Amino acid sequence: xxxxxxxxxxxxxxxxxxxxxxxxLAAAMWAVPGWQSWxxxxxxxxxxxxxxxxxxxxxGMAIAGLAQEQPALQARMHAWxxxxxxxxxxxxxxxxxxxxxxxxxGFAAHWAQDWRLARRTGLPRGYLGLxxxxxxIACLSLxxxxxxxxxxxxxx
Numbered sequence: 001x002x003x004x005x006x007x008x009x010x011x012x013x014x015x016x017x018x019x020x021x022x023x024x025l026a027a028a029m030w031a032v033p034g035w036q037s038w039x040x041x042x043x044x045x046x047x048x049x050x051x052x053x054x055x056x057x058x059x060g061m062a063i064a065g066l067a068q069e070q071p072a073l074q075a076r077m078h079a080w081x082x083x084x085x086x087x088x089x090x091x092x093x094x095x096x097x098x099x100x101x102x103x104x105x106g107f108a109a110h111w112a113q114d115w116r117l118a119r120r121t122g123l124p125r126g127y128l129g130l131x132x133x134x135x136x137i138a139c140l141s142l143x144x145x146x147x148x149x150x151x152x153x154x155x156x
Contacts (some may be wrong), residue, residue: 007126018050019138022046022050022138022141025046025141026144029144029149040145043100043141044096044099047100048088051110054084054135055084061117083109084106088106104142107135107139107142114128
């Protein structure tokens with residue numbers, strides 16, 4: 001993997017700020033009895049939005065010419081960029097716990113795509129690590145919320 005410039009600090013700050021709804025809603029699932037029927041879908045909806053956003057990153061990078069000398073890779077970046085959006089939409093149609101599981105798989109799959117892209121292009125140094133940390137926070141928050149329902153509230 002060839003790296004170019006350093007990941008801008010503002011990108012990291014904004015990325016971590018974007019984890020606040022994940023962390024806050026997941027914590028509230030454990031701490032606020034009686035609100036899980038609102039909190040869990042709210043977390044699921046936020047997760048679907050963010051998964052769509054990270055998918056769009058690949059389209060943006062392709063449009064910006066990240067892989068302009070590799071047309072097949074650029075085409076795959078465009079094609080992949082819609083997959084997270086479709087997964088997020090499908091997650092919203094499923095029962096909440098199934099949708100939550102699909103989002104976790106979607107974030108993991110997208111991180112794998114980021115890793116594959118980083119191996120073949122000059123992504124900024126630190127991008128892949130930042131994406132890994134943000135994806136991990138999203139996945140752990142979604143999993144914690146899903147566990148809160150049966151463990152705290154005694155219902156699935």
